[in-house]
Amino acid sequence: MKITWNRIVENRVLFLTVLFIILFAVFSFTVKGFFTFYNLTNMTQYGVELGLLALAEMFVILSGGGGIDLSVGSMLTIVAMIIGVLIGRTGFNPSLSILIGLVAGVLMGYGNGFLVSYTKIPAFIVTLASLYVYKSLAMIISVDPRFGPNPMPVSNFPESFYLAGQLRIGGFPFQVLFIFIPVILILQFLLNRTIFGRHLYGVGSNETAAIFSGINVKRVRLVVYTLSGLLSALAGWIITSRIASARPDIGSGYELQAITIAVLGGVSIKGGEGTTGGVVLSIAIITMLYNGMQLAGIHQIWQLGSLGLVLVGSVLLNQILISRRKI
Amino acid sequence: MDNILECRGIHKSFGGVHALKNVTFTLQPGEVHALVGENGAGKSTLIKIISGALTQDKGEIFYAGQPITIGSPKKAQDIGISTVYQEPLIYRELSVVENIFLGREIKTRRGSIDWVTEEQKARSLFETLEISPSFIWEPMGELSVGLQQLALIAKALSYEAKVIIFDEPTAILTEHETERLFEIIQKLKKRKVGIIYISHRLEEIFRIADRVTIMRDGEVAGEFAVGDINRSRIVELMAGRLLVEEIQHAGKKTDHPLLSVKHLTKKGRFYDISFDVFPGEILGFSGLVGSGRTDVAQTIFGLIRPDNGEIVYQDRSVGFLSSEEAMNQGIAYLPEDRKAQGLFPILTTSYNISITLLREISRGFSVVDTAKEKEISGRFVKELTIKTPSLDSKVYSLSGGNQQKVVLAKWLGVNPKVLILDEPTRGIDVASKSEIHHMIARLADQGIAIIIISSELPEILKLTDRVIVMHEGRITGIFTDSGITSENLIRAATGERMLKTETAVPWEREK
Structure with missing residues (x-):
């Protein structure tokens, strides 16, 4: 019994699985309307956008050296506004607009990555700055000159644009089946089976040893920030389609929640440690927590508080586990 | 008083x-x-x-x-x-x-x-x-x-x-x-x-x-x-009278140098360093810690950019701009600080061994062949008798000697032509030390040119065919055969210039 307990405590994925099952059971028995097919399939859509951002944070934080991306929420917003303005205001081809949005995400991420890798500015400062620059840019894009100089949301999209965020297939949301799950699988493959993934863990866990092993540390870091931009852009597209509106403040506050979920999922803030499985479970737990609380009639204002408590608990646990380990 | x-x-x-x-x-x-x-x-x-x-x-x-x-x-x-x-x-x-x-x-x-x-x-x-x-x-x-x-x-x-x-x-x-x-x-x-x-x-x-x-x-x-x-x-x-049992090995294979360093200088670190290394030879670098030996090695490995001088490798003048480049050309450097520079302690044994040879064990799109990875790291664990519970054991849990063997395995995998070993046996147990020494001799016999930097005289005496001694960034002595004595090495290491030996630098002799 003791041995199993130790294994659960030391293996993050196992620990989160246990936590997930307990939470699932508690909500199923105590909250009316939780354990229904409709609710269980429907709630998954709410995990997608935050989930993509959390996966982005996972890659960035894994790369070590104080890696963090505070600009994911702003990149999401910019992409949402680019897509919104192109489709909703100028009537541009929706598919091309989405593509342009994704490319914009890649470029913004590349910008962050370039500054972090090739200058000595810490990632925290680079992405804090781009958080504000991108946020401001999103508002500038949103301005509709016909209605004066203020930021404006866009919401008149063609029917076809709602497919990505609102279509159901056998009850399951389109974006979960055709975007989120494939992205998770690709990232999991990238991390565990490719040279890039190996290099990423190496750079994150010991930068000096990575340099001495002939790994191009700068290139690895450049790639993770670029990837973060792409994932944020995907989230920006999906959220616009789901809520049928592109708002210039849509991504505010997402960056910190995304970091929280990544850390909860077992990504060590020092880099080099963390798995896709852990982060995906962490996304599931938080999504379920929000959903269960909402169904139980607990007001939304409690949501972020509960997230904070879960974070402190998880970091505390992380530290206890690290202190047990001899190096 | x-x-x-x-x-x-x-x-x-x-x-x-x-x-x-x-x-x-x-x-x-x-x-x-x-x-x-x-x-x-x-x-x-x-x-x-x-x-x-x-x-x-x-x-x-x-x-x-x-x-x-x-x-x-x-x-x-x-x-x-x-x-x-x-x-x-x-x-x-x-x-x-x-x-x-x-x-x-x-x-x-x-x-x-x-x-x-x-x-x-x-x-x-x-x-x-x-x-x-x-x-x-x-x-x-x-x-x-x-x-x-x-x-x-x-x-x-x-x-x-x-x-x-x-x-x-x-x-x-x-x-x-x-x-x-x-x-x-x-x-x-x-x-x-x-x-x-x-x-x-x-x-x-x-x-x-x-x-x-x-x-x-x-x-x-x-x-x-x-x-x-x-x-x-x-x-x-x-x-004193150091009793050292020499490890026999064949010595250099040809008289044509594989790597030549000519008048290499990095201000404040080392000055006018010239030497050759031949395939199959074990060249020792002796001297005190901080005498510039490590800096010379790291310069060859592309980690330090020299101010002056030339590195000739396989008859081509090279100046590696990164460790990646040097590695791809067949130069390997085992760093002196195992924990800080050599290992990824929180990652697995097999990861640590295979990190330098990912390209060789990958298929299209840089996908790592995990079966091959396990096979190769398993082979090294066996060959170098690395004591580890499994290939998936985190490296920090191994003993110092076994950790060092893991670092060594990582560099052997790339089949280097020049293998630079910086303090290869520092802080490890006697048994592992002896195993590593024999391994070094075997590698030289396979035709690898080996440069070994060591602060331990017995190690130098035991293994090397030729020894270069550095003192405060300069070469103060070059010794071969019977000239390799602890007394000579200490004299040169403490600053006495002992460069009269005729084995000096070949191209200077030609002049």
């Missing part, structure tokens, strides 16, 4: 290995007593015991005639034993005054720091050393190393130090700073401070020391008044 410090019959061992055996050491007030010996002779252990960082297993220490247990560095300092290390231990952001009084600030009656008194005291400390105290409010970090040392000497005096230990104080000083330090040591002598002086520069000992104790293998090999001994006798005693 009575001794201020006396160590009698000191024993100390670490995990069964004797670091000190029956060491007796005395120090009189106003005397400079030099302590010399090779790496691992026991100097540092003795100093650590005297300065309270370690406690002896057996033996007694008398201080000012009283038996005493030192026990902690703080107590040592309080009773008047201070140590000035090679790299000064300082708080860079704080001023000189703050550094001197750190932890025992002078307070006013209201409990705030009495800056006026602190400044007065600091000034008078420097004035007794006849140093103008103009810099006492500057942050320590902005002073030269020489001034930092002076500040620490002043700090020692503020503790009324009766014994000051200098641990290689001149190693990083300029000539001018060294002269000033010697003057100050003279002043300290006049104040009846006893000084223990450790240095690898033997000529300094004849300038400032009164007595010299030579240590070897944890024992006192001799104690002399400086007037009664000369340099070569000291070297003889340091070297």
Whole structure:
């Protein structure tokens, strides 16, 4: 019994699985309307956008050296506004607009990555700055000159644009089946089976040893920030389609929640440690927590508080586990 | 005169290995007593015991005639034993005054720091050393190393130090700073401070020391008044008669060098370094830590950009811009600091072994063939007899010797043509050490050119075909065959130029 307990405590994925099952059971028995097919399939859509951002944070934080991306929420917003303005205001081809949005995400991420890798500015400062620059840019894009100089949301999209965020297939949301799950699988493959993934863990866990092993540390870091931009852009597209509106403040506050979920999922803030499985479970737990609380009639204002408590608990646990380990 | 410090019959061992055996050491007030010996002779252990960082297993220490247990560095300092290390231990952001009084600030009656008194005291400390105290409010970090040392000497005096230990104080000083330090040591002598002086520069000992104790293998090999001994006798005693069983191997395969380094210079690190390495040869780099050997190796490996000179590899002039490039060309470098530079401690054994050969075990789109990865790392674990519970065990859980084998495996996998080994057996057990030595000989026999940097003489004597000795960034000796003796190596390592051997540099001979 003791041995199993130790294994659960030391293996993050196992620990989160246990936590997930307990939470699932508690909500199923105590909250009316939780354990229904409709609710269980429907709630998954709410995990997608935050989930993509959390996966982005996972890659960035894994790369070590104080890696963090505070600009994911702003990149999401910019992409949402680019897509919104192109489709909703100028009537541009929706598919091309989405593509342009994704490319914009890649470029913004590349910008962050370039500054972090090739200058000595810490990632925290680079992405804090781009958080504000991108946020401001999103508002500038949103301005509709016909209605004066203020930021404006866009919401008149063609029917076809709602497919990505609102279509159901056998009850399951389109974006979960055709975007989120494939992205998770690709990232999991990238991390565990490719040279890039190996290099990423190496750079994150010991930068000096990575340099001495002939790994191009700068290139690895450049790639993770670029990837973060792409994932944020995907989230920006999906959220616009789901809520049928592109708002210039849509991504505010997402960056910190995304970091929280990544850390909860077992990504060590020092880099080099963390798995896709852990982060995906962490996304599931938080999504379920929000959903269960909402169904139980607990007001939304409690949501972020509960997230904070879960974070402190998880970091505390992380530290206890690290202190047990001899190096 | 009575001794201020006396160590009698000191024993100390670490995990069964004797670091000190029956060491007796005395120090009189106003005397400079030099302590010399090779790496691992026991100097540092003795100093650590005297300065309270370690406690002896057996033996007694008398201080000012009283038996005493030192026990902690703080107590040592309080009773008047201070140590000035090679790299000064300082708080860079704080001023000189703050550094001197750190932890025992002078307070006013209201409990705030009495800056006026602190400044007065600091000034008078420097004035007794006849140093103008103009810099006492500057942050320590902005002073030269020489001034930092002076500040620490002043700090020692503020503790009324009766014994000051200098641990290689001149190693990083300029000539001018060294002269000033010697003057100050003279002043300290006049104040009846006893000084223990450790240095690898033997000529300094004849300038400032009164007595010299030579240590070897944890024992006192001799104690002399400086007037009664000369340099070569000291070297003889340091070297002793090292009994080393040589490991046989075939030696160089051709007379055509695989790698030639010509007049390589990096200012402040090394100057005018020239040598060849041949396939199948084991070339040793001897010398003291900090003599520039590691910098030369890292320059070849593309981690340091030289100011001048040329590296010719496989008949092509190369200048690797990154370790990645050097690695792809068949040059491998096993770094000296296993934990910081060689390993990914929190990752698995198989990860650590395969990290350098991912390209060879991947298919299209850089997808790693995990079956091949397991197979290759499994093969190395078997070949190098790495003791690990499984391929998935985290490397931090392995012993030092096995960790070192993992680092070695990582570099063997890339099938290097030139393998540079920087302190390949530092801090590992005797059995693993011997295994690694035999492995190195086997690799050379396979035709790999091996450069081995080592601070352990037995390792150099045992393995190498040719040895280059460096001292303060320059080559001071090149030895082959019967010329490779511990005495020759020590002479060259302590700064004696011994380049008369005709085996010097081939292209210079041609001229």
